Amino acid sequence: MSATVLTRARRRFGRMLIPLCGVLGFAFLYVPIFFLILFSFNDHIIPSLPFRGFTLEWYRELSYDFVMHDALYNSLFIAFWTTLISTTLGTLAAFPLVRRSYRLKGASQLLVLLPMIIPHFLMGVALLIFFSFLGVPLSRVTIILGHVVFTMPFAIMVVSARLHGFDRTLELAAADLGANPRRTFFHVVLPIIMPGIAGAALLVFALSMDEFLITYFVSGQKGTITMYIWSLLKDGIAPRVNALASALLLASFVLLLIGNWLSSRTSGVEARR
Amino acid sequence: MTAGRADIGVHAREQTSLWGLFPMVVVQLALFVVPIAIMFVYSFWTTQNYQVIREWTLANYLVFFESWTYPSVLFRTLWMSAVITIATLCFAYPFAYWIARYTQRWQKILLGAVVLSFWTSGLLRAYAWMALLGHGGIINKGLMQIGVIDEPLTFLLYNPFPVILVMTYFSLPFAAITIFASLEKMDWALVDAAADLGANPVRTFWFVTLPQTIPGVISAAILTFVPLMGMFFVPLLVGNPSSAMIAPLIANLMQAFQLGLGAAMSFIVAVVVMIIIVVAWRYIRLERP
Numbered sequence: 103m104s105a106t107v108l109t110r111a112r113r114r115f116g117r118m119l120i121p122l123c124g125v126l127g128f129a130f131l132y133v134p135i136f137f138l139i140l141f142s143f144n145d146h147i148i149p150s151l152p153f154r155g156f157t158l159e160w161y162r163e164l165s166y167d168f169v170m171h172d173a174l175y176n177s178l179f180i181a182f183w184t185t186l187i188s189t190t191l192g193t194l195a196a197f198p199l200v201r202r203s204y205r206l207k208g209a210s211q212l213l214v215l216l217p218m219i220i221p222h223f224l225m226g227v228a229l230l231i232f233f234s235f236l237g238v239p240l241s242r243v244t245i246i247l248g249h250v251v252f253t254m255p256f257a258i259m260v261v262s263a264r265l266h267g268f269d270r271t272l273e274l275a276a277a278d279l280g281a282n283p284r285r286t287f288f289h290v291v292l293p294i295i296m297p298g299i300a301g302a303a304l305l306v307f308a309l310s311m312d313e314f315l316i317t318y319f320v321s322g323q324k325g326t327i328t329m330y331i332w333s334l335l336k337d338g339i340a341p342r343v344n345a346l347a348s349a350l351l352l353a354s355f356v357l358l359l360i361g362n363w364l365s366s367r368t369s370g371v372e373a374r375r
Numbered sequence: 376m377t378a379g380r381a382d383i384g385v386h387a388r389e390q391t392s393l394w395g396l397f398p399m400v401v402v403q404l405a406l407f408v409v410p411i412a413i414m415f416v417y418s419f420w421t422t423q424n425y426q427v428i429r430e431w432t433l434a435n436y437l438v439f440f441e442s443w444t445y446p447s448v449l450f451r452t453l454w455m456s457a458v459i460t461i462a463t464l465c466f467a468y469p470f471a472y473w474i475a476r477y478t479q480r481w482q483k484i485l486l487g488a489v490v491l492s493f494w495t496s497g498l499l500r501a502y503a504w505m506a507l508l509g510h511g512g513i514i515n516k517g518l519m520q521i522g523v524i525d526e527p528l529t530f531l532l533y534n535p536f537p538v539i540l541v542m543t544y545f546s547l548p549f550a551a552i553t554i555f556a557s558l559e560k561m562d563w564a565l566v567d568a569a570a571d572l573g574a575n576p577v578r579t580f581w582f583v584t585l586p587q588t589i590p591g592v593i594s595a596a597i598l599t600f601v602p603l604m605g606m607f608f609v610p611l612l613v614g615n616p617s618s619a620m621i622a623p624l625i626a627n628l629m630q631a632f633q634l635g636l637g638a639a640m641s642f643i644v645a646v647v648v649m650i651i652i653v654v655a656w657r658y659i660r661l662e663r664p
Contacts, residue, residue, distance in 0.1 A: 221605020
């Protein structure tokens with residue numbers, strides 16, 4: 103009898119252990135972010151306990167920080183072009199990667215996978231040496247090139263996921279009804295994979311805004327927002343950084359919501375199925 | 376223009392042109408493969424007075440291997456990456472398991488919440504930890520206020536512990552998603568069957584659940600370990616300044632215009648990375664975050 107009680111106790115412990123890991127996991131992920139936001143409103147020069155009262159002072163200070171504005175503008179500029187290039191070229195590449203089999207397919211898949219998992223500093227070092235070898239001065243263009251290399255694989259991955267679930271009989275039907283390939287592409291294929299493309303664009307944008315190490319090597323004089331944050335962090339903690347972090351967090355949250363909304367909207371063709 | 380049905384089928388299948396690959400391949404060759412090849416070439420050249428001397432020599436590799444200084448940094452990086460990978464997997468597995476037991480609707484919400492956390496700048500999340508762990512940080516101030524400790528805890532910052540903690544924090548979402556994908560594909564009927572046949576939860580996990588998800592665990596391990604070898608700002612911000620990692624060391628060499636030595640060391644790291652990827656190639660599955 104005591105054995106069954108023991109087993110039951112053990113089982114209850116086991117059943118408790120898994121949810122405990124779940125709760126701890128989310129606490130682990132979100133507690134730092136929670137305090138980050140909380141202390142951006144703290145009326146004290148050090149963002150730590152005790153909480154001395156609510157203030158918007160640090161946000162106001164941020165709005166006067168023109169170096170930060172400049173860096174933010176650079177980052178948006180770079181992220182915009184990176185998104186445009188990576189998403190377009192990634193979408194073009196996703197079609198043959200998903201739909202065709204050909205010689206050297208393994209090699210081209212490796213070309214997609216490697217830049218995704220290789221440590222960024224290796225790419226940064228290689229690109230820095232490459233640009234210095236060619237005599238190309240470091241600028242926003244070199245940062246964009248560096249960002250395209252590592253974000254394009256992510257764009258390919260997201261668009262491919264959408265293409266995998268694509269019902270190709272729809273294309274046959276369009277052709278059957280007399281649409282030429284061009285018409286079929288723009289009126290049937292593109293609307294269906296659009297949520298995938300939008301998702302890819304959003305992911306690329308976020309990755310580019312957040313990139314640190316490649317930028318660190320190839321940025322030269324033009325600082326991005328991550329370079330600016332890096333310069334702040336070397337001086338230790340300050341409530342202004344909390345405010346900046348909270349503002350950026352809100353921006354990426356809004357971006358993600360838009361992305362979710364876009365991908366939850368199904369195209370007309372799909373809705374009728 | 377009355378094409379037969381079969382012809383249309385062939386037509387539709389053939390219209391996916393391989394030309395779509397062309398721009399991607401050109402960009403990745405020009406900005407990934409060629410730069411790494413040039414880096415390799417540079418590793419056999421040296422620099423003097425901010426000038427690259429284009430004479431072939433093994434001097435850079437000899438500098439790396441002649442004393443214990445540089446290899447020790449590489450081994451420390453490998454060792455720390457391994458410890459962090461294991462910590463991440465031990466945490467990510469039960470976490471993913473917990474999510475996998477929910478209905479699909481809830482799984483979507485929970486995974487969304489996991490993904491959301493790494494949509495924030497990595498630098499700023501490292502900063503959030505600095506504000507928590509520091510000498511006058513939230514943990515120390517909080518514990519002192521409620522009287523648990525009198526002196527600030529010193530092990531919280533500038534030693535290997537916070538590096539392991541923060542890097543585990545960074546690696547958790549990706550590892551959890553990868554393991555979740557393999558748990559989702561697993562045949563749960565086998566787990567129920569094992570329980571019905573009298574196996575206790577531990578036996579069921581060890582002999583039924585874990586073997587089915589091993590490919591996912593290996594994939595998660597590789598996808599955690601490889602990027603960790605390039606950890607840069609976290610050891611600099613919260614680690615011990617005297618125990619350097621390989622990426623900051625190489626960055627310093629590059630800044631001092633030691634391009635040859637930097638290239639040689641980068642190449643050594645790249646070889647280690649490639650060996651790991653080649654050995655584990657068939658397990659690597661990238662799950663969409």
